[in-house]
Amino acid sequence: MASKPLYVVIAVAGIAAASAAAWWYQHRPTTAPDATSGSTTSAPASSASGGANRAPVVEVARVEMTRLTDDAQAVGSLRSRQSVMLRPEVSGRVTRINFRDGERVRRGQLLVQLDDQLPLAQVQQARAELSIARANHKRNQDLVGQGFISQRSVDESAANLQVAEAKLALAEATAARLKIVAPFDGITGIRTVNVGDYLKDGADIVNIEDLDALFVDFRLPERFQGKLQPGRQALVQIDALPGRRWTAVVQAIDPLVDANGRSIGIRGCIDNRQLQLRPGMFARVTAVFGERDHAMVVPEEAIVPQGNRVFVYRLADGPDQDSKTAQRVEVKVGLRRPGQVEIVQGLKAGDMVVTAGQQRIQRDGMPVRMMDSGRPGSGASQVAGAGPAPADPASGAASAPRRVLASQVSEAAPPVASGSRPEHVAAGPNPCNVAKK
Template sequence: MKNKFAALGAAAGAAGVLALIFSVVHAQAPAGQPTRPAGGPPGAAGGPPAGGPPVTVEVTRIATANLVDDVAAVGSIRANESVMLRPEISGRIVRINFREGQTVRRGTSLVELDASVLDAEIAQTRAELALARSNSQRTDDLHAKNFVSERARDEARSNLQVIEARLALAQARRDRSVIRAPFDGVVGIRQVAVGDYVREGADLVSIEDSRSVKIDFRLPERYLPQVRSGQKLAVTLDALPGKSIDATVDVIDPQVDANGRSFLVRARAGNAEGLLRNGMFARVRLVLDTRNNAILVPEEAIVSAVTPRGNANFVYKVAGDKATRVPVQLGLRRDAKVEVRGALASGDAVVIAGQQKLRGESATVRVLTAEGKPAAPAAGAAPAGGPAAPAPAKS
C-alpha cells in the first residue's frame, strides 16, 4: 500500500512539471501564432513558418544534342598474313629467285636448295619400281596358271607398294628443297645468300600480305556487352598525323585476360595505298552507341543525396516561382554537361546555383538572370510571397 501511494505521488509530480513547462512556452509564443515543437517542417510542428522568403537561385534551359558513346584504346597494326619462310630440310642454297621488296604470287619459287642427292634417290627408286612392277605382273601370271602360291603373289604385290611409297617419299623430299610463296604478298629482306648451308627451321625471308590489315587492341571487361562485330571505329596513327582510317570490328576474343581484366578485339581495314605496315602503333576510337536528342544539363545542376535505398541524383526543375525536385539517372559527360534521364524535356529550366538552400520536394524561389538581376515576372503575375501588383493608372 505504501508503494502504491509513492507511485501515485511521483506521477502527480511529473504531470505538474509538464503543465508548468507548457504554460511557460505558451506565454513566450508571439501573439496570434500557434506553438510548435522545434525541428518540424514548415507548416507543421517545429519547422520554420510557412510562406517564408523565397530562395534566390540561378537557372538555365535544358538543351538536347546527339551524343556518340565511344571508347578510346591503343593497339597495333597487323598484316592480313605474315610469315617467316623456313626450310623443312637441310641443304645448301643454290638459287634465290626474288628481289627484296618484290611482290610475288602464290606458289612462286623463292629459294632453291641443292637437290642433286634427292634427284639421285628418285632415279634409283624409279628403277626399283619398274623392276617391282615387272615381278608383280609375272607373279600374277604364274599364279593364274597355278605355278606359284598365293603367298608369293602377295609378297610381290606388297614389295611393289613399298617401292611406290618410297618413291613418293623421295619426291616429297625433293619438293621441299624448293621454298615457295604460300600466298600473294611482298617479300622482305632476306637473311641468307647463295651458297649458305641452312638447317631446317632457319630464317630465310619474310613475306606479308598487307592489302588489308588487322588492328588488335584491348578494352576493359566492362565494355564486353557493348562491343559486337560490325561496329565502326576510327584509327589514327602517330606515323601518319592528320589521317584517319575507317575500320570495322571483325572478331572479339571470347576469353577475358585474368591478369588485366581486359579482352582482345580485332578490327579490319583496307590498305589500298599501302600506308599501313605491320607493327605500327595505332590509336582507336570505337563507337559503341549513338543517341539522338539526348537531354543535357550542366554538371553543377546535379545534386547527389543519400537515401534509404542508396545514393540518388536529382535536379531542381523551375516552373514559375516553384522549384520541384526531379530524380534523374546520369549518362555520358561531355564538355561540362551531363546526359540525364528523367521527367525533363527540352526547354525546361533547372537550377544551377542556390540549390543547396532548397529543402523538400518543392520550394518557392526567386530566379536571377544571367546578369545577376531578378527576372521580370510575367505581366499581371504576383511577386513571390506578396500580393498581386496593382495595375498601372491610366493617364
C-alpha cells in the first residue's frame, strides 16, 4: 500500500518530462551551415522571410463599369383594349347572321338580325297615325284663323301630333333593338347561336375583341409608386412565346393602393397590330424605372456588412511586388443584381477588392497576397478578362472559370428577338399613342 503514492509520483514526472521534450523539439532553433566557415549558425533572415510568406492569400476582382437598369419584376395578364359580349336587349328569334367566326368587323356593321315583322308593322301604324295627326293639326290652324274653331281645339291637335311623333319614335327604337351591330372595330369570337334560335334578353351571342392594342395589367409593391410614371416603358415576356419580348407603354396607375397586398395596379399598352398576342395570356413584366450607362459594380462576395454599414477590402500597393495591403473602405451600395452589387460611393473604376478570404484579414492595412494565376480559382484569372483559367498541369483538372460581368455577357450573348418581325410592319400610327375613339 505504501508504494502506491510512489507510482503516482513517478508517472507524473514521466509525463512532465515527455511534455518538455516535445516542446523543445517543436521550438528548437534552426541552423544552417555557413558557406565560408562550415559552422552552423542560426538564420534570423530566414525566419523573417518566413513571416513575410505567412501573409494570407485572398481572391480579388476589379471594380468594373457597366450598364445597369433600375427595374422590378412582376406578373400580369393581357387584356383587350376593348372587349364586349354581344347580348340582345329584347327577346326574339334569330333570322339572319351576317358574320363568320373569327372575322374582322367594323363599327356599325349589322351582325345579327332578330325577327322584326311585328315591330315594323307597329312602325307603319305609328307613321299612319302621325300623318293623320299632322293633317288635323294643319286644318285646325287654318280654321282658327277664319274664326270657325276655338284655340283650344288647336292646342289639342298639337298635343295629339306630339303623341303620334312619340309613338313613331318608340316603334322605331323597338325595331332597332332587334338589329345587333358591332360597337367598335374588332374581331369576333366563336358564336353560340344559330339562325332560328329564340333568344331571351341578355343571352350571350358572340364576343368582339379589339386586338390592335392589348393592355397588360400587373401589380407592384407600394414602394415603387414614386418611381413609375405614365409614359415609361416596361418589357413584357410571354411564356407561350419564349425567346421574344415586347415593349409596353405605361398608360395608367391605379390611385388606390390595395390594402390586402399593399400593392398598386398598373396598366400598360402593347402594340399588337400584327396579332401575335391574345387576351388572357400570362405575362412576365419588367418595369423599367431608369438606366445608368456608367455604373460601378463589384461581385457580391466582396461586400462585408457590419450592422447598418457596408465595407469592402480594397487592395493598395504593398511592401513588395508580391504582396498588397488590404484597406477596409466603407462604401454606399445601390442596385443589386444576381452576383453583382452597384457601388455608388467609396470606390473608383479599376480598384481591386477582396472577394474571398476577408476572414483572414485581422487588421486594417495588413499585407495580403493575391492567389497565383496558375492555381484554380485564382484572383489573377478572375481579374484578367481573356478566356478561362488554364488547366493545372500537375492535376490535369481545369481551373475554376473566371467571373464574367453582365456587360461581357450582353456583348457575347445573342440579342433577344423583339416583338415585331422585320418582314411585316403594320401601317398606321401606334394605337398605344393615340386616343381611343
